[in-house]
Amino acid sequence: MPSLITKYREKETAVKLKKVYSILSQSYITASDRYENPLYWVWAPQGKEVNQTLSDYLIENLQVLKICDTNECIPNVMYKRLNGVEHANYYNQGSLVRSFILNDGTLIIFWGSGECSEEHTTCANILVDLNGSKQPNQYGRDFWGFMLTPTTILPFGVEDHPYAFSTSCNRNQDSYLNGIGCTAWVIYNENMDYLHCDDLNWGTKTKCK
Numbered sequence: 001m002p003s004l005i006t007k008y009r010e011k012e013t014a015v016k017l018k019k020v021y022s023i024l025s026q027s028y029i030t031a032s033d034r035y036e037n038p039l040y041w042v043w044a045p046q047g048k049e050v051n052q053t054l055s056d057y058l059i060e061n062l063q064v065l066k067i068c069d070t071n072e073c074i075p076n077v078m079y080k081r082l083n084g085v086e087h088a089n090y091y092n093q094g095s096l097v098r099s100f101i102l103n104d105g106t107l108i109i110f111w112g113s114g115e116c117s118e119e120h121t122t123c124a125n126i127l128v129d130l131n132g133s134k135q136p137n138q139y140g141r142d143f144w145g146f147m148l149t150p151t152t153i154l155p156f157g158v159e160d161h162p163y164a165f166s167t168s169c170n171r172n173q174d175s176y177l178n179g180i181g182c183t184a185w186v187i188y189n190e191n192m193d194y195l196h197c198d199d200l201n202w203g204t205k206t207k208c209k
Contacts, residue, residue, distance in 0.1 A: 010191065010192040010195075011190070011191075013130065013141075013142070013192065014186050014187070014191065014192065016106075016130050017128075017144060017183070017186050017187055018186075018190075020128055020130070020144075021146070021153070021155060021187055023062060024058065024108075024126065024146065024153050025152065025153050026061070027059075027060075027061035027062050028058060028148065028152070028153050030061045031058060031060065034057075034060075035057060037150070038116060038123065038150050038151075039116060039117065039118070039150050041053075041054065041057070041116065042054075043112060043113075043115055043116040043123060050112050050114070051095075051096075051097065051098040051111065051112045052069065052098055054110065054112050055100065055110040058110075059100060062100075062102060063102060064100050064101065064102060065100075065102060065103045065105075066101045067100045068098070068100060068101075071090075071091050071093070071094065071097075071099070073099040073100060073101055073107060074090050074091045074093075074097075074099050074109065075091065075107075075129075075132070075133035075137065076089065076091040077091070077137050079137050079138065079139070079143055080136070080137065080138040081138070081139055081174065081177065081178040081179050082138065082140040082141070082169065082170070082171050082178045082179030082182065083170075083171055083172065083173060083178055083179075084138075087139070087177070090109055093111075096111060097109050097111045098110045101132065105131065105132050106128060106129070106131075106132070107128070107129040107132045107133075108127070108128055109127040109128075109129075110124060110125075110126055110127075111124060111125045111126075111127070112124045113125070118150065121147075121149045121150060122147050122148075122162065123148045123150060124148040125145060125146070125147060125148070126145070126146040126147075126148060127143065127146075128143070128144045128145070128146070129142060129143050129144075130143075130144070138179065139177065139178065139179025139180050139182070140171075140178075140179030140180070140181075140182035140192075140194070140195075141179070141192075141195075143179070144180070144182075144183040144186075145177075145180040146183065147161065147162070154184075155183040155187050156177075156180045156181055156183045156184065157169060157180070157181040157183045157184030157185050158184045159202065163177055163180050163181045164181055165181045165182065165201075165202065166181075166201070168180055168181025169182035169185060169194050170194070170198065171194065172198060182194055185200075191206075191207055193206075193208040196208050
């Protein structure tokens with residue numbers, strides 16, 4: 001019974017994450033149609049004003065419960081990597097990030113990189129906590145990441161991009177942002193089996209059994 005409950009909760013997480021990815025992607029498409037090519041948006045200099053501008057483009061097309069220009073949306077906790085090592089307290093990021101809460105309680109933290117071009121394609125990072133301030137506040141369990149590029153929003157963990165699954169989704173390693181690379185895996189494979197076995201890969205093994 002405990003294993004069935006675990007599988008059910010992991011499946012529920014996958015469904016929620018796919019939904020968030022879908023609505024974020026659609027909001028970006030709508031904003032791109034309304035405000036023309038994102039390469040012409042105001043991406044620099046980095047700072048609160050830019051983060052507000054860029055996140056507002058997305059917020060216009062989302063069902064948002066609360067928008068925070070300071071850090072009151074972000075829990076004052078230490079987020080952990082997949083292996084349990086403490087990583088960062090985003091509450092302390094100040095004007096470098098902007099946050100908002102969707103109607104379903106999902107926390108979105110938006111960080112503009114300050115540059116967006118055909119050469120610099122990671123234009124912004126979008127961090128997502130599916131259950132807000134509730135535990136475990138951990139990459140690869142309830143906390144996920146996306147890259148905003150000039151053409152689309154990509155989940156972290158796709159190969160040939162920063163923080164790929166093969167290097168950034170392993171419960172036994174302590175790589176930087178370990179767990180962020182699980183995002184794409186959950187969306188496309190609809191499981192969190194990396195929590196239960198260590199030999200998964202995109203090509204030949206996408207579940208433990």
